[in-house]
Amino acid sequence: MNYTPPALDYAALAPMIVIFAAAIISVLVEAFTPRGVRRYLQLLIVFGALIASGVLIVLNAGTRTVTAGQAVVIDGPALVLQGAIVILAILGAALMAERSIDSVGDAFASRVSSLPGSEEEKQFTQRGYLQTEIWPLTLFAVLGMMLFVSANDLLLMFVALEVMSLPLYLMTGMARRRRLLSQEAALKYFLLGAFSSAFFLYGAALVYGYSGSITFPEIAQTITSKPGESLVLMIGLGMILIGLLFKVGAVPFHQWVPDVYQGAPTPVTGFMAATVKIAAFGALLRLLYVAFGGVRWDWEPIIWIVAILTMLIGSIVAVVQTDIKRMLAYSSVAQAGFILIGVAAASPAGIASTMFYLIAYGFTTIGAFAIIAMIRDANGEATNLASWAGIGRKSPIVASAFAIFMLGLAGIPLTSGFVGKFAVFAAAIEAGMVWLVIVGVVASLIAAFFYVRVIVVMFFAQPTEQTASVAIPSAFTTVALAAGVAVTVILGVVPQPVLDLVTNADVFIR
């Protein structure tokens, strides 16, 4: 039997190949270089690879191709989302590289294997041991996300899902402080994540059984050519949706979000909140629009219901949170609901507005978590809302930046969040989903309450004894923070260039 290997379009795959090569080199550096130089080598590799990958994506801007035996598709949405993932990963990596905020080092345990509170751990901390294991994990996670948004068959989508998730499970458990919480978050994230990806896989098996193919265009073809309703197809689609909606953190699969966001080291939370959402929504869009476009009338009501539940439950539960990380976690659940409105629209405008929203949300979120990492008391980060009272009087600049992020997430005009919400709502109204938009507006109002409450606490409450102080960050966090503020404001004031970018890239190759 002759075997012809699939043709690879190396130019189109180059952004991902660069990240993959860097991830492997990063593992080798971790194993074979002396401790002293490791950090510098790793930073060089990580930032070098991410920037190189970003440049290659820009050079590829006009590429529209399907390659690697129909498995990988490089089209408009894939390129835009890959670019967004890479840029946000650079900011996320900058937060992880920060070593000035915490007096004893960075945000990660001096040795993850040491027991929390043990003599061993104290010694490692005293000796000032700092680890760099986070870097290869970060690169592999980024690779998985980039593959996830360009996967054109169910197999690659599953593999990319796991390549993205497995490093994140580990990164969640690596916090230097509050290690019990961090480990617990990792356990919960891992068990629930593995559970949901098993659903995804079984759903994929059923869809393969129905259509006889795992590539999206062929599945779409079978769906349009086979007559009648199919129970196997519907169950399969439902199970795949469980896997993907889990990753985007939509109700009723959102239970892991608050725990993981709260327990994970704050730089990892920021990185994950911004990039995983982009990757998962990218995959969801491609799957629903390309493979299951023919049964649109069957999945649209599901997305409707999930979007409504997600917006309302996320917003309402966030109102009663007292921990700022947990509040932002529920806020991210609510935001997932708003983005789902764009998915439900099932039109090119829906794709474009979803992508714009994801980009706007990513920058705002990463900036917000950068500030959470800076606001500290004697025990590390002060995440209790009570200890944020009066911070605006002590450090007006940092508090103002956080206020901008909160206004952005709330969707106040002149911020990126407003343009994003407006674009998503407009796309939904165009598709005739007025009721969904009304629920969205109501949920935005509820959400605005808790975003604005943080601003009130920061600026209008008197500082108390337990008010935290703001640590002075190094250039890493400062750059990420400045980028977050700049994008949040610029996308709110002059959104047109980015709107043009996403509108020019709103067609999936089938």
Place this chain on the structure above:
Amino acid sequence: MNPANYVLLSALLFSIGAIGVLVRRNAIIVFMSVELMLNAANLAFVAFARMNGNLDGQVVAFFVMVVAAAEVVVGLAIIVTIFRTRRSASIDEPNLLKY
């Protein structure tokens, strides 16, 4: 034998795995149940490959085995860490994060 029977068997295995995840309290057993679900999916893929008369499903099964092995590495690392910290692998005990 009719390959459809294997699909039914895989559905049964998947259900046993899913119920195991939901009702068992030991992290290792929960994790084993997840692996059972993945392997049920493998069986379904192979049976469907036979029914559809192409090899895609069998190829998928190989990839899933590799992914499952990687998942075991990560999962056991996390579970062992929790066990060393808490001297227990019960998934009810880590309950600091809630509400």
